Every structure is written in structure tokens, then in C-alpha cells.
Amino acid sequence: MSVQFEFELNNPRTHQLIIEVQDLFIYFSYYYPNNSQFKLDLYQFNIHEESSIFDKLKVILNSQNSICIKILNSFQGSFYEQVSSWITSNFPNVQLIERKFDVSNIKLGLTFIQNELKYDTFPDKFMLVTIDNSINFYNISIANDSAQLVFTNEISPETIIAIASMHEKNLNFEQFIQDSKNGNKDNLDLLVRDIFGESSTTAKLHGHITAASFGKVNNIKNKSSLKLEDIGSSLIFIQCINLSQLAVLNSNLYDIKSIVYSGWFANKFSYIANMIEIGTTFWSASTMQARVIPITQWVQSLGLLNEE
Template sequence: MNIKKVGIDAGGSLVKITYEESGVFHYKKYPISELASALEWLKIVAPNAKVALTGGKASIMKDQFFSEGKIVPEFESTCAGAMFLLNEAGIDTDNKIIIVNIGTGTSWFVADKNNYTRIFGSGIGGGTLMGLGALLTGETDFSKLVELASNGNKGNVDMLVKDIYYPQEPPIDGNLTASNFAKGVVNQNSSKEDKAAAVINMIGETLVLLSMQAVSAHGADRLVYIGSTLAGNEPLKQCLSSYKKMVGIEHVFLDHGEYAGALGALLLL
């Protein structure tokens, strides 16, 4: 293998690796519990590569594995990677863009060409899905929770606008949530699938509402969603996309968006 550059993003749940070999980018990810074995493998296959490190465990990685590695600020690397992927996909980046990075928690950035600013964050994210999902369903596997949500009905757990107005027609979309989990008192026989769907719905709606505020405050014309929580998570993507008309601007889900931090770190070497 002829690996010259490597970017590593080690966060709260996953370690993501991007490496360049003969001008081509490759992507790998591992649970954070496998950090040591993943980095040992990397040192074997890329002993002479330049390494850039980012994420919450960047300092640990530098001390234990890559003493010559370069630490890159997480927010800068995330935005640099996202902008590279946007350009690679042929998406216009001339105007302001809101980048929403849904990891363990969620961060919002405004990108104005090569200027990046983190504007706020939320504890709602993939960690919420894993933690609350486990408490409600007993499942601890990400893909299993997503599968459950795909087969669930949030309306068996959430109180919807149409529930409040029944039997009259509501003045707004009746499928919007009036109160998350409010039917837990009256419908205690909801399935694990329904509960998982309600968790993802709560996450998606919360992120959309915060994203709308970011778009309004900064005059952006595009929302770009990235982060490991979106990987293979069609229920969350569908939830976010369903509010496109309400937000009024384009939604973009980037291929390899979960690797934006690792890719950006590599690009900043």
C-alpha cells in the first residue's frame, strides 16, 4: 500500500479514518472501543504516512500512537471536509451554508466560502438515539434501533396535531408533533418499533427547528447535513427531509459526510 496521508477523527462513539492512496481517498470507521487495534493496524499499513488528528481523543492518539502527528481543530477540520465533499459533488458553495454535524451531539456551523464559524450546539444527537433508544426498547445496537424505527409508527407514542383537533380538521399539518411521547400515559402497549420511531422523530424535529433558526439568523440558502448518526439511517433522513418546505431551502445529505472531520484533517496537513 502506498498511503501518504491519513486523517483520523476520534470522537465519543467512533473512530473514523480517511487515507489517501495514489490520489484516491478511502474511508474506514471503528467503534471507539476498538481504537487501539485500529490504529495499530494503520501504523503497520502506513508506517511512513503523515497523520492529522482531530476529535475529542486527538491528544490521546498523538501521545500513544502518533507522536509526530498534527492535531487539527475539530470544527475547522469538519467544515473543511464538508466543503471539499460539496465541491466534489458539484454543489455550489458561493453563498452561506449551514452545516449540521450530527454526531454524538450536534453542532451547527455557518460556512461562508473558506470562513467557518460554530454558532451553537445541542446535546440531542446520535448519543440520544442510542441512550434513549436503549432505555425504551432494550436494544443497544445502532442498526437494530434504525431497523425498529423503520417499522414503527410515531403516532402510537407521540401526540400529533390531528389528535388534539379530532374530529375537526387541524389548521396546520396534522402529522406534526404536538407533544413528544405524550401518548405514553394512555397507550402503554406501544411496540418497540413505535418507541424507536418516536425517538428518531424527536431528534429530527428538534434538529430541524434549530436549523431553521440558524438559517434565518445567518441568511443561508442551503442546509448541509453530515455526521455518523445519518449513516444508514433512512428514518432520520426522511424526518429531516420532510420539513424541507417548512424551512424553505435546499437540504443536502453528503456521501461520506460522516468522514468530514477525518477528511478535513487530512486536507489540512
């Protein structure tokens, strides 16, 4: 799978390529000087099949006359060594620069999104939540030029896909997530009304609130009758609720009032973005602003390409 975004840059810059790997995805971000276009290419691959990465790199590098490559710190340990060694061995004329997680890159990337996509000004201080194979929470202070990783949650969209794959062997995960929009989690989740009844006010909670995810499943005799879209609906709901709750809790620790969410899980599916925003409003009692902005997987890449 390959998803591409293209933008026109006002000021032509050195021909550059950014490579960033985040588990199931590799991001190639590069600038074409001939037509002043900036392309973001999201390429899905298996992290255990490195040959697919090298094949993709070979196609890109063979098509370029002159290029500067910057590798973000998503490459770690031996895998980074493999990739950098392969590039320098096969393309000795390529300039290779390793870059670390840097708030200045985030700042430049956000500026690009703000200017090119006509977004409102970003706050000087916010919680950046990156939703990928793991979910990372960063305390970002633009004013102080600092980016601090404050929390990591290993229960992620990849967890949802893995669980669904146990139910459906040949799972198309994008189609699965899209179909889950029309699923009914109430067929699987135990609700407050299932415990206290529709008219009871004993619990002082709305009847539609989830009391236990998959709480009804043990009482379903024929497990094969479970619908995949209902499973997805329940998994995605609890992911969004937990994700937004953790974002609010961590933001409270650092007196942060703005939360920026990024990652394909929220960017690609508008109903999920809406669910995350609603969850943030609920857990913060409407005291925090949530924003899911597009293409922020590449925020650092955008910054690197636009840096002076």
C-alpha cells in the same frame, strides 16, 4: 463495526493518515500510494475503552512503511495527550501534526466531494449541521474563509439510542433505527385529531400533526406492550423535526438560505435524510435549501489529505 469507503485520487500524494474521534466513532482516513486508493474507515468503539483505539492504531501503523499522521481537533484535553503520546512513544518515525478546525479543510473536502461524487457547486455561505453525539451548527463562509460554531444541541441520536437501550438491553442500534422506519409513532404520540377530533377545524391544524410526543403513553396501562419500533419512530421523528427547526432558526439569524447536514444518522438512513429535508422545507416555508451529503463526517479529513 467498521464501515469503509474507497475512492481513487487522480494525483498521488504523500502517504497520510487522518485520525478523528467523535464520541462513539473514530474515523481513520488514509491514502494507499501503491494502488492510488483513498480509504475512509469508520470504526465504532467505546470512548471509555481507549485500548480498542490503540489496538486499531497499532494494526494500521504496523502495516505502513511511511506515514504522516494528522490529528484533528476532535481530540481534546487529556485524551488527545494520551493518543499523541502513545503514537510518538511506539512509532518514533511517524510524523505527527495537530490540526485545528479550519474552513480551508472544509473547502477542500467539499471540493473533493463535488468533483469525485459529481455534486453541484456548494454555496459560498451555508449552515453546516454535524449530527453526532452532539449536534453542532456552523456558520460557514467559503468566500470569507470563516467557520463559526453558532449553536450546539445536546439532544442527539445518542439520546435516542440511550432511551431505546432502557427498553431493550441488547440493542443493535443500526437495526433499531432501520426497524423504526416501519414503526407507528401515532400509537404513542398525541395528535391534533386526538384532541379536536377528525372533522374539527377549531385548531386550524391538520389532524395528523403531533401535539405532544409520547402524549398517549401515560394512558397505556401495560407499558411492556409498547413496541420498540414505535418508540423509535416517535423518537426519530421528534429528533428530525427539532433538528431541522433549530437549523432554520439559526440560519435565519445569519441570513443563510442553504443548510448542509452531515453525520451517520442522516447519511446511513435515507428515510431520516428525507425527514430532515421535509422538516427544513416545512419550518422555512420552502425558502431554504436542505442537502444531506454523503461521507461529510470526513469533510475535514478529505481536505487535509488533499491539501497542498
